[in-house]
Structures are given as structure tokens and as C-alpha cells.
Amino acid sequence: MATLVAPEHFTPEDDAIVLYKAVKGWGTDESAIIAIMGHRNATQRQQIRQIYEDMYEEDLIKRLESELSGNFEKAMYRWILEPSDCYAVLANVALKNVSRDYHVIVEIASVLKPEELVNVRRAYQYRFHHSLEEHVAAHTSSGYFRQFLVGLVSSFRYDGDYIHPSLAKYEAEILHEAIQNKNGNLDEVIRILTTRSKKQLKATFNRYRDDHGYSISKRLLNEESDDFLKAAHVAIRCIDDHKKYYEKVLRGALKRIGTDEDELTRVVVTRAEKDLKDIKELYYHRNSVRLEDAVASEISGDYKRFLVTLIGREY
Amino acid sequence: MATLVAPEHFTPEDDAIVLYKAVKGWGTDESAIIAIMGHRNATQRQQIRQIYEDMYEEDLIKRLESELSGNFEKAMYRWILEPSDCYAVLANVALKNVSRDYHVIVEIASVLKPEELVNVRRAYQYRFHHSLEEHVAAHTSSGYFRQFLVGLVSSFRYDGDYIHPSLAKYEAEILHEAIQNKNGNLDEVIRILTTRSKKQLKATFNRYRDDHGYSISKRLLNEESDDFLKAAHVAIRCIDDHKKYYEKVLRGALKRIGTDEDELTRVVVTRAEKDLKDIKELYYHRNSVRLEDAVASEISGDYKRFLVTLIGREY
Numbered sequence: 279m280a281t282l283v284a285p286e287h288f289t290p291e292d293d294a295i296v297l298y299k300a301v302k303g304w305g306t307d308e309s310a311i312i313a314i315m316g317h318r319n320a321t322q323r324q325q326i327r328q329i330y331e332d333m334y335e336e337d338l339i340k341r342l343e344s345e346l347s348g349n350f351e352k353a354m355y356r357w358i359l360e361p362s363d364c365y366a367v368l369a370n371v372a373l374k375n376v377s378r379d380y381h382v383i384v385e386i387a388s389v390l391k392p393e394e395l396v397n398v399r400r401a402y403q404y405r406f407h408h409s410l411e412e413h414v415a416a417h418t419s420s421g422y423f424r425q426f427l428v429g430l431v432s433s434f435r436y437d438g439d440y441i442h443p444s445l446a447k448y449e450a451e452i453l454h455e456a457i458q459n460k461n462g463n464l465d466e467v468i469r470i471l472t473t474r475s476k477k478q479l480k481a482t483f484n485r486y487r488d489d490h491g492y493s494i495s496k497r498l499l500n501e502e503s504d505d506f507l508k509a510a511h512v513a514i515r516c517i518d519d520h521k522k523y524y525e526k527v528l529r530g531a532l533k534r535i536g537t538d539e540d541e542l543t544r545v546v547v548t549r550a551e552k553d554l555k556d557i558k559e560l561y562y563h564r565n566s567v568r569l570e571d572a573v574a575s576e577i578s579g580d581y582k583r584f585l586v587t588l589i590g591r592e593y
Numbered sequence: 594m595a596t597l598v599a600p601e602h603f604t605p606e607d608d609a610i611v612l613y614k615a616v617k618g619w620g621t622d623e624s625a626i627i628a629i630m631g632h633r634n635a636t637q638r639q640q641i642r643q644i645y646e647d648m649y650e651e652d653l654i655k656r657l658e659s660e661l662s663g664n665f666e667k668a669m670y671r672w673i674l675e676p677s678d679c680y681a682v683l684a685n686v687a688l689k690n691v692s693r694d695y696h697v698i699v700e701i702a703s704v705l706k707p708e709e710l711v712n713v714r715r716a717y718q719y720r721f722h723h724s725l726e727e728h729v730a731a732h733t734s735s736g737y738f739r740q741f742l743v744g745l746v747s748s749f750r751y752d753g754d755y756i757h758p759s760l761a762k763y764e765a766e767i768l769h770e771a772i773q774n775k776n777g778n779l780d781e782v783i784r785i786l787t788t789r790s791k792k793q794l795k796a797t798f799n800r801y802r803d804d805h806g807y808s809i810s811k812r813l814l815n816e817e818s819d820d821f822l823k824a825a826h827v828a829i830r831c832i833d834d835h836k837k838y839y840e841k842v843l844r845g846a847l848k849r850i851g852t853d854e855d856e857l858t859r860v861v862v863t864r865a866e867k868d869l870k871d872i873k874e875l876y877y878h879r880n881s882v883r884l885e886d887a888v889a890s891e892i893s894g895d896y897k898r899f900l901v902t903l904i905g906r907e908y
Contacts, residue, residue, distance in 0.1 A: 396711055396749065399749045400749075403749075403751045403752070403753065407751060407753055407755040408751050408755075408790075409748075409749060409750055409751045409788060409790070411747075411748070411749070411787075411788045412750075412751065412788040412789060412790075415784045415788045416784075416788075420778055420780030420781060420784070421780065424780070424784070425740060425780075428744065428784075428787075428788070429743070429744075429747070432726075432744070432747035432748065432749065433724075433726070433747065434711065434714050434715075434718075434724060434726070434747065435724055435727075436718045436722060436723050436724045436727065437718070438718065438722055440722040440723075463735055465735030465736065465739070465740075466735060469730045469731075469735070469739070469743075472726075472743075473724060473726045473727040473730045473731075473743070474727060475723075475724070475727075
């Protein structure tokens with residue numbers, strides 16, 4: 279379930295007027311911006327953006343970019359973008375970062391529904407004049423890691439209900455041989471993880487659990503794990519249970535000395551309208567601290583007020 | 594330009610009535626079926642199919658399948674299917690054939706526009722409960738050939754106008770080193786051919802021609818060429834100039850002792866509504882025989898009358 283609280287009925291013209299008042303002249307009324315934008319769903323935000331442009335002949339996003347700053351600006355920018363476009367920006371930022379945040383690429387490609395991923399690829403091309411897979415391939419060196427990443431972002435998985443139990447057993451063994459015993463065919467691992475439907479893969483992961491007594495992601499990583507294995511780990515976690523994956527991302531982002539704001543923003547902004555409530559519950563269960571309290575104690579100012587609003591609580 | 598001659602205005606109800614009369618009772622009026630279906634575009638055919646089902650509570654395709662036979666039935670079946678669905682069927686037949694007609698897979702993935710290919714992948718899943726790339730991967734053994742085929746069918750290329758001339762020069766050299774001199778990185782060949790936009794690739798192929806004095810596809814194949822090189826050859830030809838590619842497919846199909854009807858049907862059915870007129874001209878230019886005459890002398894009966902109608906001439 280979502281944490282976002284948005285009204286069923288709203289008047290985009292009224293919102294545009296309030297937003298215009300909040301940004302015009304000297305100073306900016308951040309609270310007014312948060313009060314509106316923190317309570318509008320994706321469709322509503324696009325309507326506001328459109329009406330605002332019609333009424334004031336300027337792009338609301340550009341205006342807010344020039345009025346806001348830092349992590350608050352980043353979060354608001356991602357939040358106002360149409361979701362596919364937001365993912366396209368997140369993917370591009372991840373590719374261009376010196377830290378090469380490839381896990382963001384893997385996450386987007388593995389968590390989104392097949393049709394959603396196609397929309398992101400379309401949005402990516404519109405914005406960057408290259409295909410997502412083209413940029414992924416150009417930013418990585420050849421080998422299994424690149425083959426895997428390109429395969430993931432190019433996937434358009436079958437999204438129906440058919441599952442083949444015997445295939446799950448067979449491919450669970452291939453995965454076991456290849457990654458646990460390190461003597462298998464990585465080509466086959468890539469084939470399985472990039473082409474099988476998510477339901478089929480979940481059946482395969484469950485079969486793995488049944489046959490080996492622990493989950494496939496459990497003993498996957500050690501100190502020597504290469505980029506490929508790390509990416510496979512993220513993909514498996516995202517496909518197996520993306521809510522648990524996101525809980526861990528949030529835990530990691532908040533536990534660090536110096537919060538990882540990019541990670542925090544990404545999860546909150548992309549999940550607030552989808553299943554952040556479930557992720558919140560997992561977080562509380564695992565950490566005995568409420569997510570909004572953990573966030574509120576780690577960050578501050580408008581950024582804090584905005585994120586906590588998206589998490590579903592006013593401060 | 595298309596060869597299909599279809600009326601601007603038509604009444605699907607009337608067509609359905611004629612078709613019903615043509616199939617009901619003993620015997621079938623093939624001429625009546627050809628007279629209608631040989632002159633309706635894709636949208637019109639779908640309308641007829643829908644109206645026919647509403648009026649007679651049976652699927653026109655299934656009815657025709659039971660009334661017609663042989664190559665005529667095959668051609669009519671493919672022709673009546675919605676185009677994405679037709680490509681899905683063609684791809685699946687190619688994968689299941691003992692002769693493993695992988696060039697059909699390469700052709701579909703390389704000739705279609707990016708958005709069309711996504712539609713085919715969607716249609717494939719709807720019909721076969723697996724993704725196209727899943728079946729392609731499962732039907733091929735690991736290695737470069739599979740990586741290339743999966744990359745091609747999974748591609749969603751940038752379809753805009755931006756081209757990078759310096760990239761074209763750089764990647765033309767990579768292709769030259771890798772495939773002509775056989776000492777390069779095939780990973781890089783796969784990256785270039787599966788992720789770059791078609792316009793970018795055409796610029797690369799042109800650059801290749803300028804730098805080396807012959808086209809990249811010219812000296813690509815020899816007696817020892819493996820499946821990967823053969824597939825690369827088809828992909829390059831389809832991307833560089835798919836009309837010339839189709840002319841050659843037709844030439845090959847008609848020149849064989851015992852015409853290759855599958856190849857002939859595929860080209861006519863998939864191109865009649867698009868650019869078969871241009872392909873016809875290339876054919877005449879290359880063979881000094883008109884395509885419709887060559888086809889008419891190689892095949893016979895209703896199959897001949899139907900194909901020649903699609904090629905734009907009544908017999």
C-alpha cells in the first residue's frame with residue numbers, strides 16, 4: 279500500500295495559483311509547496327504542471343529548480359517528473375556518477391513491471407537521444423557484467439500466470455552449480471535471470487530454498503564478489519521480494535555515517551505512491567524504529583519535511 | 594510503396610456476408626475469398642474478422658483454416674492475422690522448425706521499427722505464454738550467437754535523428770577489426786549491432802564503405818562462417834537496406850529447384866502493404882524479370898492467384 283495521502287478531488291488551477299504565489303518574488307514558501315506537492319498523485323502532479331505552464335507560461339519544474347536547492351530540490355524534481363521520466367533520470371544519473379551506481383540500473387530493470395520498463399526506455403530515448411541499453415553498454419566494459427546489465431534493461435518478460443514447476447527445479451540447479459559452486463555456465467545464469475518471467479523465477483528461487491535449505495541470495499556474496507555477482511544479487515533480491523530489498527536499502531542509507539540521501543530519496547520518491555507502507559512495516563519490524571522517525575532524525579529542513587510527508591506523516 | 598490495392602471505403606458487413614457464402618456448405622469459393630482479402634488493408638481485415646465473428650459466431654481464421662489447405666492456407670492465415678501477431682507466429686514457426694530458420698528471427702528484429710518490435714514481443718507473449726527472448730534463448734546454446742540473437746530481439750533502439758559521426762568512424766573500425774580481420778572483440782560487435790540506432794548504424798556502415806572501399810557485408814561470409822557471422826550478415830543487410838535484402842530473399846526463394854514457399858509467402862505477406870512495390874522494382878532491375886511473372890511461373894493454383902494479387906496484379 280501507498281503512504282501518499284492525496285485527495286480524490288482537487289482543482290489543478292487552485293494548486294497552480296498557490297504554487298505561483300509560493301515561488302514569485304523574493305523568497306520561496308517551501309511549506310506551501312510541500313503542502314500541495316506532498317499530497318498529489320502522479321496524474322494530479324502532471325495536471326498541475328500542465329495547468330501551471332498554461333497559466334504562467336513557464337515550466338513549473340524549471341521554476342522550482344531555480345527556487346529550491348540541495349536534496350530538497352533533487353527530491354522535488356524527481357517527484358514532479360512523470361514516473362517513467364523520473365526512472366529515466368535516475369538511470370542516467372546512476373550511469374554518469376563516478377561511483378557507477380549500477381545497482382540502481384539493476385533495481386529499475388528488475389522491480390518495474392515489463393510494460394513499465396518499456397515506458398522508461400521510451401522516456402529515456404526521448405530525453406537522452408540514446409537508448410538506455412546503448413548507454414548501459416557504452417558505460418561498461420565487455421564481459422558477463424555488461425551482458426547481464428544490458429539483458430536486464432532490455433527485458434520484456436512474460437507477465438502472465440503460467441509457471442513450469444519442472445523448469446524451476448532444473449534451473450534452480452543450474453543457478454546453484456554456476457553461482458554457489460562457481461563452476462557453472464554464467465551464460466546460463468544470465469539467460470535465466472534476464473529472460474524468465476518473474477513468477478517463474480520466484481518459483482525457481484523457492485525451489486532453490488526447498489532443495490538447499492537457504493535462499494539463493496543468502497551465500498551469494500563474499501569479499502571477492504565481482505560486479506557481476508553483485509548485480510546478480512541485487513536482481514535476485516528485487517525479483518524475489520522487492521519490498522524487503524527496499525527495506526534494506528533504506529536501512530543502509532540511514533545507518534551510514536552521513537546519510538545516503540540519493541538512496542533515501544530514490545526509494546521514498548519511487549515507492550510512496552506504490553508500496554512504501556508495506557516497506558515501512560518491514561522497516562519497523564526489522565529495526566524497532568519507525569521509518570519516519572529514523573528519517574526525521576537523520577535529515578533536516580525542507581528536505582526532511584517533504585520526505586516525511588511522502589512517508590505519510592506530517593511534521 | 595505498397596503493392597496492395599485496397600479501397601478507401603468498404604463495408605465490412607458486406608465482406609463478411611460474401612466470405613460466409615464462400616465457405617458455407619460443400620466446396621469453397623476460393624476466388625471470392627481472394628477477391629476480398631487480397632484487397633483489404635490490415636485495419637480492414639481486422640474489422641472484417643470482428644464483424645464476421647459477431648455475425649456468425651465463429652472465428653473467420655479458424656473457418657478458413659479448415660476450408661483451405663497447403664501454401665494457400667498458410668499465406669491466407671498469416672495475411673489475416675493482425676501484423677504483430679503474424680510476426681509472432683513467423684518467429685515461433687522459425688524457432689520450432691527443424692531447419693532452425695534463425696534468419697527469420699534476425700530479419701524481424703532488424704527490419705521492424707523499434708515500437709513495432711515491442712508490439713511483436715507483446716503479441717508473442719499473449720499467444721505463447723513466454724517472452725520471445727525466452728524462447729530464442731532456450732532454443733539456442735550459449736555463446737556469441739545466442740547473445741546476439743537475444744540482444745537483437747530485445748532491442749528497443751533509439752529512433753530519432755541524432756547521429757554521431759565520430760562514433761561512426763570509431764565503431765566502423767571496431768567492426769572491421771573484429772569481423773573482417775577476425776581478431777577483435779565479438780562482444781563489441783554485438784554491443785554495436787544490438788544497441789545503436791539504425792541511423793547511427795547506417796552512418797557506421799557508410800563510413801566503413803568510405804574507409805575500405807567495399808561494404809561491410811561484402812566479404813563477411815565464406816564457407817567456414819559460423820552461425821554468429823551468418824546472423825550478423827543478415828542483421829547488417831536488414832539494417833543497411835532491407836529492400837535489397839528482401840529482393841535477395843525473393844531471388845533465392847524463386848531460383849531454388851522447388852521454390853521455397855515459406856520464404857516467398859513471408860516476404861509477400863509482410864511487405865505487400867509496406868514497400869513491396871520498391872522491392873519489385875529492385876527485383877526487376879536485378880533479374881530482368883518481373884516479380885509477378887517469376888512468381889506466377891513457379892507456383893500455381895489459388896496460392897499463385899492470391900500471392901500475385903498481393904503483388905499487385907490480377908491473374
